[in-house]
Every structure is written in C-alpha cells, then in structure tokens.
Amino acid sequence: GKVRNSECVSAAMSPKRRLITDSFKVVKRARAEQRVEKKEEEPPEPPEPEPESRSLTPREKDLQELRKFDLDWRFGPCTGIGRLQRWDRASHHGLDPPREVRELLLKKSADPEYTHCLWHELPL
Template identity: 45%
Template sequence: MGRKRLITDSFQVVKKRKRDSKETKKAQSPLHGEYYTAHPDQLETLKQFDLSWQYGPCTGITRLQRWERAELLGLNPPAMVRELLEKHNKDPLVTYSLWHGYCL
C-alpha cells in the first residue's frame, strides 16, 4: 500500500504574497488619482444640491445638466455648485449625482 495522495500532488502550490500595509492599498485606489481632487466638504455641498428637490429631479442626468435646467427655469441654483462642477469636470464623484450608481 502506497502513501496517501494529497491534493498538492496534482496541483501546484501557489502562495499569496502578503500586503505591506493599508497605505499601499489606499495608494492603488482609483479614488486617489490625479482627477479626484474634490474635498469632502465640496462633495457634501454637491450632495445637498442633489437632495434639494427645488431644482427638479436629478436622476438620469449629470449635475451640470441639472444645474443648467434649473437656471433656465429660473430656480436660481447656487453659483458655487456650478463653479465646483466646472473645476472638477473629470471627477466622476463630482460629475454624476448621488443616485447615479443605482437602477431607478
């Protein structure tokens, strides 16, 4: 009778490398790239703009489209919101509304 066969006899053993620290994971995150420059307080301002129903619905359009629509309708949206949208126009966290990731 021979020796008992192990699963490692058929498959190569692959060892996972350990991560150095949480900092390397944070550095690899796409949210820390060159286009993602909006500060948390600026994102909070945009979030409040999304949650304010006086400027109309925000689903299905970008924040800039919503701001322009509100301006055309004479609803006087905050000018600071437009400045943020134009300044950080490549940042998806700024461009799209709070509800962009949800199927509604």
C-alpha cells in the first residue's frame, strides 16, 4: 500500500541506523589561517641520492643502454624480434634510433644478452 511520509522519516531516524562517525574518529579541518601559515613554511630539502657502492662495468653500462632502447616506445614493440631487427625496422620507418645501439649490437652480435630484448625470456 501507500507509505506515508512520516513513516519514511521515522525509518531513516531509527536507532538501528549507523553513521560513519560511529566507526571512525571525527577529524576537524584546519582553519583557513592555519592552512596559509603551513603553505608559507619552506619545503623540506629533497634527499640527496646515495652514491653507488661501485661504478658500473663497461658491460653493465652497455646492457643498461640496451634496456633503455628496449623501453623506448618510440621505436615500436620489441617482443618477438631481436634488438638489431628492431633497430633496423625503426631506421627503415625514419624513427632515427640511436647509432650507438646499432654499433654496440654489431660489435657483440654473438652474445645473446646483447642481441635479445629485455622481454626475451618472459612467456608472452
């Protein structure tokens, strides 16, 4: 049947109704003056990067550059093809891949760590 307006109001105000403040503490907002004061404080100094415990070997530097090449989306996807193939494809399409990467790949063409992309061992 018909539901009276007074019944809806009484149902909404029943003692069974729980409020979010029943479970969580009420936190009052800071006043505008306090917020302005906080903004005027100087920001904390950024943490200084920790010096590396050792410098990278030439091989590690080379592989780091090749990983950067793998992760650079401008040269197209790198899954399913070798790094040199990807470099050639990018060059063919006028995407101007770094010459240093090609020279490095040609110099180390027998080493699979150099020739395969970063995702080579992942089952995609």
